[in-house]
Amino acid sequence: MVLEAWRRIEQKEIAPIYLVYGTEAFLINQTKNLILNQMLTEEEKDFNFAVYDLEETPIEVAVEDAETFPFLGERKVIFLHSPTFLTAEKAKEKVDHNLKRFEAYLQQPAPYTVMVISAPYEKLDERKKITKELKRKAEVIEAKKLNEFELKKWIKDQAISRGLEIDDRAIEQLLTLVGTNMFMIVSELDKITLYAADEKRIDVNLVEKLVAKSLEQNIFTLIEKVVQRRLDEALRIYYDLLKQNEEPIKILALLAGQFRLIYQVKELSRRGYGQQQIAGFLKTHPFRVKLALGQAAKFTDEELMKLMALLADADYQMKTGGMNKSLLIEMLLFGMKK
Template sequence: MIFDLWKKIKRKELSPVYLLYGTETFLINETKQLLTDAILNEEDIEFNLSSFDLAETPIEMALEDAETLPFMGEKKLLFLHNPHFLTAEKTKDKVEHNLARLETYLKEPAPYSIIVFMAPYEKLDERKKMTKELKKKAAVFEAKKLTEADLKKWMVARADFNGVTFDPKAMDLLLVLAGTNLFMLTSEIDKMALYVGRGHIIDVKTVESLVARSLEQNIFTLVDKIVGRKIEEALRIYYDLLKLNEEPIKILAVITNQIRLIYQVKELGKRGYGQNQIASHLKVHPFRVKLAAGQARKFSEDELIGLIKQLAEADYKMKTGAMNKELLIELILLKLQQ
């Protein structure tokens, strides 16, 4: 688990070799920074921090550096990027790697060096001897999308880092408004922490006041009003989006995607799929599935199919110029009031 690894790093319970892989760039970068802070003093970074691109540099050159004593410090830290030899991908690396040399090093790593393999790949080739050996000898962290529970743990940890705490309802609202992108969440949490000040709480009011809403999140709120049959409030949000010069065709596309997601979640739920299975099948975050499942309960299947047909018809009329674009969405919303 990511949090267990981070705790060990903060306690300076360090391994001589790390393997960080996966496509969640934020988590990999955050782990990289934690390792740098834990291992090197600011004055050591210039002399004892090395970075190698294994697409251009043979592994044996990086290992020679690892086996060289640190200069004016106790530890060396080496980041080894793009270890394609751990994957099944066919690459055009400019170099050949002496992997036997790496196997020998892993049996007895230099006690004064810490090597970190940075592998930004969704999967490693588990059939390869080198992958098996590295997974056996290294501290391994897979940087994949966090579950809702882990995402909330991470948010609590980020707030704690800033010296503030989170009201659970505020956390839920932040996820609705800002989404699940960790870069975006970090920016919003840091901003709110600065606003409330150390020792204080980020509450719902703070989130409502400070969190910027993207077009998608404004549309999510609009759809939520539609689901609750609060059509006047939905229209108010729609008019606000028009005042912000958002294109009706873009607004329609995002509404359609959200309604389609609600329908898909409802259908897959009927077939016995769990939320995580649905998220994997639709390639969306489980939190979005959870929210869509709540909305799906307020619609019948026929209502959703009818609404999707209306939205498709509106899209056709917009693109052919058959009717005023702004009016088309307004008419769909007014029909839902009947």
């Protein structure tokens, strides 16, 4: 697990080669920064740190650098980005890589170099010899999206690292308002920290006071108001979004996406799928599935089918008709009211 790998790195248990792969960009960046800061001082980074884009540079150039002794220091760090040769992608390579040279380096890596291969892909091609060899010789860190339990624990750890406690309700509300984007979560925690420095505690009231709602969360709340037959409050949220210069077509797309998710999770849940299974099937975060399941329970199948038809008609009218787009969504919201 990536969090366990971070602890080893913090304890300076550093491997000579790392393979960091997955689609969670935050975890990839954090891993690279952690290794770099553990290995080199700010002064050493100027001389003993290099980055290679393997879509532009042959792998043997990076290997030659890795085998070269550090300058004015004892260690060096090399980052290798975009190793498409580890995937099954058929994209045309801009450069030819001498993979045999790389394989030879894997057998006997330079003891003074830490090489980090960053592969931002969901899957690697396990059939390829180079992929198998790299996985055997490197410390492999899978930067996959954290599940709900891991994400909540990570948020708690982030608060502790800032000298703060955060209660469970505050974590839940933070995820509800911000979503599961780790970059955004860190940004909001940094903001909250400035206000919570004296109390040393983050509670749900502080989160609600300081964390701005994302557009997606505003859409989620708008749907909640429709469900509760509070059309005036739903319209108020919509008018606020217009004041924030949000485009009606984007609002419509998010409404359609959320209702599509609600319909899908309702159907999959009826078929006996669990939250994690649904998340994997729909390729979305389990926390989003959890929220959608809560909303799905408030709609009958007939109501959802009617709403999907209204959304499809509104999309058609917005793209082909001459009606005012803002007014079109107003009419849609009136039509959604039970």
